[in-house]
Amino acid sequence: MDSGDGVVHAEITVTVNGAARRLRVDTRVSLLDLLREELGLTGAKKGCDHGQCGACTVLLDGRRANACLALAVAQDGAEVVTVEGLAGGDRLSPLQQAFLDEDAFQCGYCTPGQLCSATGMLDEAARGRPSAVTPPGDGPPELDDAEIRERMSGNLCRCGAYVNIVAAVRAAAGEAAR
Amino acid sequence: MRVEGREKVTGTARYAYEYPVAGAAYAFAVQAAAGPGRVTAVHDEEVLALPGVIAVLSHRNAPALKPVEDGELALFQSDEVAYRGQVVAAVVAETLDTAREAARLLRVDYDDRPPKVRLSPGDPGLYKPEEVNPSFPADTGQGDPDEAFGASAVRIDATYTTPAEHNNPMEPHATIAEWRDGGLTLHDSNQGASTVAATLAELFDLEPAQVRVVAPHVGGGFGSKGTPRPNVVLAAMAARVTGRPVKFAFTRQQMFATTGYRTPTIQRVRLGADADGTLTTIVHEVVEQTSTVREFAEQAATPTRMMYRAPHRRTAHRLARLDVPTPSWMRAPGETPGMFALECAMDELAFAAGVDPIELRVRNEPDTEPESGLPFSSRNLVACLRRGAELFGWDDRDPAPSVRRRGRKMYGTGVASATYPANLSPSKATAAAAPDGTFTVRIAAADIGTGARTALTAIAAEALKTDASRVTVEIGDSALPKAPLAGGSMGTASWGFAVTRACEALRADLDGGASPPVEASADTTEEVKARGDYARHAFGAQFAEVEVDVDTGEIRVPRMLGVFAAGRIVDPQRARSQFIGGMTMGLGMALMEESTMDERFGDYVNHDLAQYHVPACADVRDIDAVWIEESDPHLNPMGTKGIGEIGIVGAAAAVANALHHATGLRLRDLPLTPAAVLTNL
């Protein structure tokens, strides 16, 4: 609906970290800016705003997605989980704990995206989704280092924490498998 | 564990743009679409008519700023455009999307002329800068290098080039500015709150105490946030003009013209040696660019002044003043490009003289710092090389190039030395004891991902003789005791010095019977000045293995190992992260990083992360770093040397040298691309 100032708004309902929100959004706003500027959820980061770095990765209906490439108005009915929603209360998720243990970050700016991405990635692997390392038909992927690196390559880390990120994901994946 | 680790993994660590401020307006920058030249018109009335637009800032209406040394900060002070991409206007609006849309629509007219942007060694405009960053002589020399080179049994004369490279911290440069009671509060992404506060006070003609800069978490900087960038001026100005708090961030694309980069270099190196590889002559001449706005002269040849012994030597820097964005610091400025050239040349010399590359370096090890004659406070380059040789499996290496092939792949290994100065700046700090047995240490230090907060906590606990869990370190705020910036690998050393002294004083007070609450303070100015005359440097050895696909030219690096000697290592887990982080950036420098200048219109063309490639997870296989513990009494009370930068130094040379070992190709221009391999193989 045009509110008379040339800006078009629309009403949507999204569930963010478990809580349903009824929102009136400027139709130009990205999901990332909605989270950061309007809902105060600044965990999702803006590294490029162009789908090139992964810092803004959230889970959108259970799958990892770049929030900077998703228009908020198109998310009516969607379920969004951000880094703020990964821990169970005070209990960190196994990935969050592994990132701490392995020192899988330095500045921490890519970290929320890495964590959401890894969370979605473990789920994709568990469902047998293929990758460049495990092409379709090759059976369920085994999360060795090559597989983790491939599947985590949508998330850039300029601090160069990859070696530790892979170690953390490997540790958390191992824990999940037990 | 990192002290602030939990905040970082739960998303509660706040970065500059993320502070809730009531009634904030949003600014968006407009970059010059042409240049150099002049802005002849800013059609601001068109966008001011758009709903939600509050103001348009340009040279036509901007408040006057006091002049400061860095001309890049003289935002909107004249109609001059120095280069395409320079910030010429800004729009302030009620929402980010409105500001962005209005910035896109704002029409600006220019009177421009063709840019001069090509860096060339034959440019008649090349000049000798008065000094190179931060304050070294542009040229040095000893003996008669030209004659000695001519008389040498083995000679290397080669030219190496490194491209412009962009720092690209993951967090873009961002600021929230708010004027309150005549004072200015800035939440800003920077490497030193004290520095930003001092510069902004100067620009806006305020008392230093009237500016407060808050930056507890910073999403990387790598030098690009070491000095205030235009973002902080733009936000402060927009907030002053509109009377509103203003949020501003450069976009990733805009960062390529506005936040600094590593200058491209053209480096000619001449090495003359006896038949056994003993150096007689070292000549290193560097050509680089700077802008017309501000001179930045990267000190690329300075490591050559202290690495190897030779009686005849010369180093020189020449600059071209071009119509380009201003280059600045990027991780280990000077050492990074300079050691690429020197260490590749050393590999060429080893090959030409038939000497093992490690033995060649050992053979040319100096007893004192070559040009200054000063004793080294400690120098363990040889120990790093030997240790690395052992760990990497260097000793059974067949030196012959181009003889290891399996299927489509050729394999090789390479080595290079690394070095970085161990500098120190004066700093202040306070330490306070509370009645409940806890301690608070305060210092305007910055943690840009280095782990400074964690290291300072350990340093304070040691000096206080208490457990780290009882110590809270407050940093990232210009209201705290004044401290130097996180740069030149001297942050943690300089801050740790002051923290140690403040904590020792507090411990003495407590031991002498003082009862909490009690506070002690320290200022290391005199002690830093009183340090003896030593050459203080960290050293390292970089090893790399490459795998080259002969059909596609693709170069992969299955293995990198760094061995470093950097004084005492206070916090091993964070230290390793710093070393391998630097090496990872070095891998990017070797294989992919390159900013391409648009020679017709100016500015860098590949200005985003889809076109400017930094290493991704799959590019990095096995990178590891180890170190040799040094006990060096001439540094600071902790016995530390900086570790933030040495990890990148020499890394690209090790990869290039490994490429030669694998293929026989001597590629002297970075990055080492598949195209270059295929054309030459």
Ligand code: FES
């Ligand atoms: S901010 Fe979304 S991918 Fe970079």
Ligand code: FES
């Ligand atoms: S931790 Fe700094 S970008 Fe990844």
